[in-house]
Amino acid sequence: MPSLTFYGGINEIGGNKILLEAEGTRIFLDFGMSFNIANQYFAEFLQPRKCTALADFFELGLLPDVKGIYREDYLKHMDRPAEERSVDAVLLTHAHADHAQYIHFLRTDIPIYCTEATRTILQVLEETGSNPLSDLVTACDAFTFYTNKRGTLSRVTRRNTDFVHERIYHVMAPEDRVTIGSLEIEMVPVDHSLPGACGYVIYSDEGNLVYTGDIRFHGYNQALSKQFVKKAQAAKPKWLVTEGTRIDSARTDSESGVRSEITQLIATAKGLVFVEHPIRDLDRVNTIFEAARTNDRAFVVTLKLAYLIEALGDLAPFSLSAVKILVPKKSWGLIGKDGYGFDWNQVERDYANWERAFISRENAITCKELQQKPENYVVSMSLWEINQLTDLQPEAAIWIKSSCEPFSDEMKLDEERKRNWLEHFGIKDYFAHASGHASGPELKALINAINPDRLYPVHTEHPELFKDFFKNVELVELGKKYTL
Ligand SMILES: [Zn+2]
Ligand SMILES: [Zn+2]
Numbered sequence: 001m002p003s004l005t006f007y008g009g010i011n012e013i014g015g016n017k018i019l020l021e022a023e024g025t026r027i028f029l030d031f032g033m034s035f036n037i038a039n040q041y042f043a044e045f046l047q048p049r050k051c052t053a054l055a056d057f058f059e060l061g062l063l064p065d066v067k068g069i070y071r072e073d074y075l076k077h078m079d080r081p082a083e084e085r086s087v088d089a090v091l092l093t094h095a096h097a098d099h100a101q102y103i104h105f106l107r108t109d110i111p112i113y114c115t116e117a118t119r120t121i122l123q124v125l126e127e128t129g130s131n132p133l134s135d136l137v138t139a140c141d142a143f144t145f146y147t148n149k150r151g152t153l154s155r156v157t158r159r160n161t162d163f164v165h166e167r168i169y170h171v172m173a174p175e176d177r178v179t180i181g182s183l184e185i186e187m188v189p190v191d192h193s194l195p196g197a198c199g200y201v202i203y204s205d206e207g208n209l210v211y212t213g214d215i216r217f218h219g220y221n222q223a224l225s226k227q228f229v230k231k232a233q234a235a236k237p238k239w240l241v242t243e244g245t246r247i248d249s250a251r252t253d254s255e256s257g258v259r260s261e262i263t264q265l266i267a268t269a270k271g272l273v274f275v276e277h278p279i280r281d282l283d284r285v286n287t288i289f290e291a292a293r294t295n296d297r298a299f300v301v302t303l304k305l306a307y308l309i310e311a312l313g314d315l316a317p318f319s320l321s322a323v324k325i326l327v328p329k330k331s332w333g334l335i336g337k338d339g340y341g342f343d344w345n346q347v348e349r350d351y352a353n354w355e356r357a358f359i360s361r362e363n364a365i366t367c368k369e370l371q372q373k374p375e376n377y378v379v380s381m382s383l384w385e386i387n388q389l390t391d392l393q394p395e396a397a398i399w400i401k402s403s404c405e406p407f408s409d410e411m412k413l414d415e416e417r418k419r420n421w422l423e424h425f426g427i428k429d430y431f432a433h434a435s436g437h438a439s440g441p442e443l444k445a446l447i448n449a450i451n452p453d454r455l456y457p458v459h460t461e462h463p464e465l466f467k468d469f470f471k472n473v474e475l476v477e478l479g480k481k482y483t484l
Contacts, residue, residue: 002206002484004241007064009458010478012036013245014098016459017064018211019087022204025181028069028090029200029211029241031106032099033133037062039408050132053077053143054105063105064479070105077143089113089170089180091187093213094197095121095280098459103167104133111168113178115187117196117315119169121280124311128304128354140164172198188228190214191221193281193436195315199228207238207484210450214243214459216438218254219283225438232450239484240452244460245437253434255283261432262291262400271396272374273297274381274427276418278403279305281436285380286317288402292378300324300365300379303355324365325358326379328388335359336366367391383418389425399429444469454484 002022008015015034020027041060042048048056053074057063068086075083085107092100092114100122103112114122122136141163144156156163172178172187179185184203191197192214202209210232217225232240266273273292277284285305292299299322301309306325309316327335330350334342348356358364370377371392381388381399399422406412422429438446447455447470455473457463466473474482 002204002209003481004239004456004484005479005481006456006458006476007066007479008032008034010476011461011463013459013461014096016093016099017102018241018458019066020183020202020209022206023182025183026087027180027183027185028087030093030099030213031090031103033097033101034062035098035408039410043410050142057105061478063102069107069110071107071139071142073142073144074105085109091185091200091211092118093199093211094118094192094194095125096194096214099213100136101131101133104135104139108139108165108167111170113170113172113180113185113187115189115196115198116171116173117312118198119171119196120311120315121194121196121308124308128307128352136167137169138164138166177203186231188231189221189224190228191216191219191223191225193219193278193283195280195282195312199232201232201235201237203235207453208235209239209241209484210235210237210452211241212243212446214245214436215446216436217442218252218434219436220255220286221283229446229449237450238453239456240447240450240454241456241458242443242447243437244443244457244463244466246435247440247443247457247460247465248462250440251435252439255287255434258284258402258432258434259287259291262288262402263294265398265400265430265432266291266295266297266378269396269398270375271398272370272392272394273378274397274399275378276382276399276401276403277380279380279382280308282308282312282317284402285309288378288380289318289323295378297376297378298324300326300370300377302326302380302382302385303328303351303358305380306358307354321363324363324377325361326370326388327359327364327366328385329367329391336368383414383421386418386421389421389427394425394427397425397427399427401429401431402433404433404435440465456482 005019007017016030016032018029058065068083089111095118126134126136140158141156145153146156148154174189177184177186186201187198189198199212215225275288289299301323306320309320329335332350334347367388406415455470456476457466463475
C-alpha cells in the first residue's frame with residue numbers, strides 16, 4: 001500500500017517535506033525549511049552550527065532523522081557510518097526556501113526534478129546568496145582536507161573544484177511524464193509568486209495523487225492554475241495534498257489590481273519612488289516595470305535583481321537592457337567618484353565577482369544620477385540597501401511597500417527600523433500587495449473540482465478549518481506514516 005509521511009508543513013506555512021512511498025519507490029515532495037521552528041530556536045546571531053553538521057537540525061526537529069538521504073560528508077563528521085541511498089528522487093514545486101532550501105543537506109546522488117526556472121533560481125541563489133546553506137545546484141565537500149603545494153593540509157573550499165560535485169537535475173517541461181520506479185510523474189505549471197512554480201500529478205497502479213505546491217488564481221499566470229485543476233480533475237485522484245495558507249481568508253486581490261494602484265501612486269509622486277518587493281517575484285517586478293513605464297519613468301533594479309533577470313533570460317518578463325541597474329557604494333565607495341587618480345580595478349575591488357559584470361554596463365546608474373533627476377525613476381529598494389538614502393538625500397520621495405505584512409517578531413523589528421529611516425528622510429509610505437496564495441473560497445473550489453477520496457491540507461496554520469467544509473480531511477501529525 002502506498003503511504004505518505006509528512007516531515008514538515010504541518011500546522012505551519014511552509015517547510016514542506018513529504019515522503020511518498022509506493023511499491024518500493026520513495027520520493028520526497030519538496031524539501032524545504034521551516035521558518036517557524038527555525039525562529040523558535042534561532043535568531044540572527046544564534047544559528048545552527050556548521051560544526052555539528054546535522055546534529056543541531058535533528059535535535060530541534062528542523063530536519064527528520066531519515067536514513068539514506070543525507071550527505072556523506074555531514075554524516076562522516078557526525079561519526080555516523082555511511083548509508084545506502086534510500087530515496088529515488090525529490091520533486092520540487094518551486095524555489096522558495098520553505099520548499100527547497102534544505103536540499104543543501106541531501107546526498108548529491110538523489111535526482112532532483114523541477115522546472116527550468118526553478119533550477120535557474122536555485123543556481124542564482126547559490127552564486128549570489130549570503131546564506132551558508134547554498135549547496136543547491138552543486139555541493140562542496142565539507143569538513144574535508146587536501147594536501148597543498150607545501151605538502152601540508154588545507155581545508156577544502158569551493159575554489160578546490162575537484163571537491164565540488166554537481167547535483168543531478170532533471171528539468172521537466174509541461175506535459176512531460178517521467179517514470180520513477182513504480183510511479184509516473186507529471187509536472188503541471190501553476191500560478192504563484194515566483195517563476196517556474198508547479199504542482200504534480202502522480203500516477204500509480206493503486207491510485208493517483210495530486211500535490212498543489214503553492215498556488216494562486218489571481219496572478220498573470222492564473223490560466224495555468226485553472227489548467228492545473230483541470231488536469232488534476234482528469235486524473236481522478238484518490239489523494240490530494242493541498243496547500244492551505246489562506247483557508248481563513250476570503251480577501252480577493254489581484255496582481256493587475258496592484259499594478260493599477262502602483263501606477264496611480266507613481267502618477268502623483270513628484271520625487272523618487274521606491275518600491276519594496278519580494279526580489280524573486282518576477283510577476284511583481286513586471287508589475288512595477290509596467291507601472292513605471294506607463295508614467296514614463298525608468299525602472300531601476302538592484303544588482304541581485306539584475307543578475308536574476310539576466311540568468312532567467314527568456315523566462316524573465318523583460319530583458320535587462322530595458323531597465324537601469326543601480327550600483328550602490330560599497331566598502332570604499334569609489335563608484336562615481338572622479339578625479340582622484342585611482343584606476344577602475346580599485347573601483348571593482350568593492351564588489352563581488354558576480355557583481356563586477358554589471359557595474360560598468362551602459363545601463364548602470366549611481367545614486368548621483370538618481371539624485372539629479374529623481375522624477376525620472378522608480379527604484380527597487382529594500383531595508384538591506386536603505387542606507388543609500390544618505391547618498392540620495394531624496395526630496396518629496398515616496399515608498400511603496402509591495403510585499404506581505406510582517407508576521408514574525410523579527411520582521412516587525414525590521415519594519416520599525418525601516419520606518420525610522422523613512423521618517424528621518426520625510427518619505428511617505430504606501431502599501432500595495434497581492435498574496436502568492438489562493439483565498440479560502442478558491443481553495444474550496446479547487447478541492448470540489450478535483451474531488452479526491454482523501455484530503456491532506458499542508459502549508460497552513462489552520463488545517464482544522466478544512467473540516468468545516470469537507471468530510472474526508474486527514475489532520476496530519478508530524479512524522480506519522482499514513483497508509484493510503
Ligand atoms: Zn510555501
Ligand atoms: Zn512559495
